[in-house]
Amino acid sequence: MTLIDKDFLLTNDMAKKLFHNHAEGMPIIDYHCHLDPKEIYENKNYPNLTRIWINDGSFGDHYKWRLMRANGVPEDLITGDGDEYQKLVAWAGTIEKAVGNPLFEWTHLELQRFFGIKDQFTTKNVKEVWDKANALLATDDFKPRNLIKNSNVKAVCTTDDPASDLKYHKLLKDEEKENGFKVLPAMRPDKAFNIAADSFDEYLKGFEDVSGVKITDFASLTKAFEQRFEYFTSLGGRLSDHGLNSFHFAKASEAEVDAVLAKGRQNEQLTDHEIDIYSTALIEALMRLNHKFNWTMQFHVNALRNQNGPMYKQLGADAGLDSMGTQPDMAAQLMNLLRDMQNENSIPRTILYSLNPNDWMQLATGMGDFYGDGTGKGIEQKLQLGCAWWFNDTREGMEEQLRIMAQQSLLPNFVGMLTDSRSFLSYPRHEYFRRVLCNFFGELVERGQAPDDEEYLGKIVEDISYNNAYNYFKFFENDEK
Numbered sequence: 001m002t003l004i005d006k007d008f009l010l011t012n013d014m015a016k017k018l019f020h021n022h023a024e025g026m027p028i029i030d031y032h033c034h035l036d037p038k039e040i041y042e043n044k045n046y047p048n049l050t051r052i053w054i055n056d057g058s059f060g061d062h063y064k065w066r067l068m069r070a071n072g073v074p075e076d077l078i079t080g081d082g083d084e085y086q087k088l089v090a091w092a093g094t095i096e097k098a099v100g101n102p103l104f105e106w107t108h109l110e111l112q113r114f115f116g117i118k119d120q121f122t123t124k125n126v127k128e129v130w131d132k133a134n135a136l137l138a139t140d141d142f143k144p145r146n147l148i149k150n151s152n153v154k155a156v157c158t159t160d161d162p163a164s165d166l167k168y169h170k171l172l173k174d175e176e177k178e179n180g181f182k183v184l185p186a187m188r189p190d191k192a193f194n195i196a197a198d199s200f201d202e203y204l205k206g207f208e209d210v211s212g213v214k215i216t217d218f219a220s221l222t223k224a225f226e227q228r229f230e231y232f233t234s235l236g237g238r239l240s241d242h243g244l245n246s247f248h249f250a251k252a253s254e255a256e257v258d259a260v261l262a263k264g265r266q267n268e269q270l271t272d273h274e275i276d277i278y279s280t281a282l283i284e285a286l287m288r289l290n291h292k293f294n295w296t297m298q299f300h301v302n303a304l305r306n307q308n309g310p311m312y313k314q315l316g317a318d319a320g321l322d323s324m325g326t327q328p329d330m331a332a333q334l335m336n337l338l339r340d341m342q343n344e345n346s347i348p349r350t351i352l353y354s355l356n357p358n359d360w361m362q363l364a365t366g367m368g369d370f371y372g373d374g375t376g377k378g379i380e381q382k383l384q385l386g387c388a389w390w391f392n393d394t395r396e397g398m399e400e401q402l403r404i405m406a407q408q409s410l411l412p413n414f415v416g417m418l419t420d421s422r423s424f425l426s427y428p429r430h431e432y433f434r435r436v437l438c439n440f441f442g443e444l445v446e447r448g449q450a451p452d453d454e455e456y457l458g459k460i461v462e463d464i465s466y467n468n469a470y471n472y473f474k475f476f477e478n479d480e481k
């Protein structure tokens with residue numbers, strides 16, 4: 001088989017039929033990514049392949065950055081102010097050694113799908129790739145909105161601080177029909193959890209300004225959040241997202257939480273238990289709001305972030321300096337949270353991603369304990385095991401998540417994949433996932449574990465590719481039919 005040929009990752013006849021006849025043509029709902037809504041709105045062509053692929057000032061693909069560092073590339077040719085063509089040469093030299101890494105496959109998929117380049121990308125043809133790609137990048141088809149539209153994307157969910165004014169989401173909402181896709185805010189309140197940060201009080205002051213609510217205690221903080229839920233909802237937002245790098249459930253009285261919040265605002269030293277009390281109170285308050293507003297809550301847990309202190313000071317977060325978390329009882333702590341919230345029937349639709357796959361069986365079995373709306377009415381796949389995330393975003397990681405979701409719950413209800421990317425060229429990650437998905441079902445057929453029935457299995461892969469996300473997230477529920 002040639003590199004990335006039409007049956008790439010498809011190892012049996014049913015897999016090929018399922019992908020080519022059912023999954024391949026389905027639209028995309030990218031319900032978690034880090035694209036900048038300003039870049040979508042301004043819709044400017046990228047000057048060259050380095051800027052859209054590796055690093056464009058504030059935004060960049062830190063997956064590539066990690067590999068380049070592993071290959072000994074100096075930082076000025078990664079995130080620094082080195083020559084932009086030399087950065088691509090450095091990437092070519094890195095990708096030459098990345099065989100077996102998903103970025104090797106993603107890189108060649110993207111060169112094929114967007115630029116029609118089918119040769120292996122190496123330091124020998126990097127100049128030819130640079131010239132061909134840059135010529136295309138200057139055309140209208142390579143403006144951000146056309147890259148989204150031509151990738152058959154119907155919704156993009158960005159990652160937004162609750163204090164954001166969502167200026168560009170508002171502007172893009174007015175052009176939704178013309179664009180042919182939605183750009184929706186997903187609320188990521190991680191900074192509000194960071195009570196031990198020196199900047200915490202400053203952050204809450206900004207939160208007061210944007211919400212119009214004076215935050216004097218935890219109840220008023222919750223009220224401020226409710227105002228932001230109303231605002232995000234008005235712009236089509238139906239998602240919150242929580243990066244709980246670690247989490248320890250610690251229930252406390254409102255007075256205790258207020259006391260911790262007051263200490264945090266004074267930038268006083270907090271104990272680990274005090275931080276846990278505040279985090280537990282806040283995540284529960286946000287679960288109640290997700291439930292009230294009929295949103296979906298995403299948990300991105302068990303990550304070790306910003307591990308390289310000197311480089312973190314220089315580059316900030318999401319700079320490729322993170323790794324898999326090792327909190328051994330993360331799933332148990334989340335179960336404490338879910339059990340507590342079930343007692344008041346306040347669990348919203350929830351997707352649980354852990355960066356540590358050791359958590360996946362515990363999460364997949366645990367989520368089956370919580371279901372329905374508490375009145376006897378069912379909710380299809382209310383809790384979901386999140387797709388293979390970040391370092392697990394590999395063929396094997398995806399296969400493992402699909403296997404566990406199938407064996408512990410109902411894989412045909414799964415809401416499928418996301419790019420989690422900062423680049424407009426990452427939509428082939430959905431194709432990659434759909435190929436793995438179709439091969440998963442094809443292998444079940446090969447082993448006699450699933451019927452040799454293309455129509456039956458085709459509907460399932462179409463649902464996982466798009467229809468389930470369409471129905472589960474409610475992004476389109478207010479659209480005129």
Ligand SMILES: O=C(O)[C@@H](O)[C@H](O)[C@H](O)C(=O)CO
Pocket residue numbers: 034243300318390420421
């Ligand atoms: O949302 C997250 O927590 C992660 O996506 C994180 O932001 C990371 O930078 C990333 O993009 C991993 O794919």
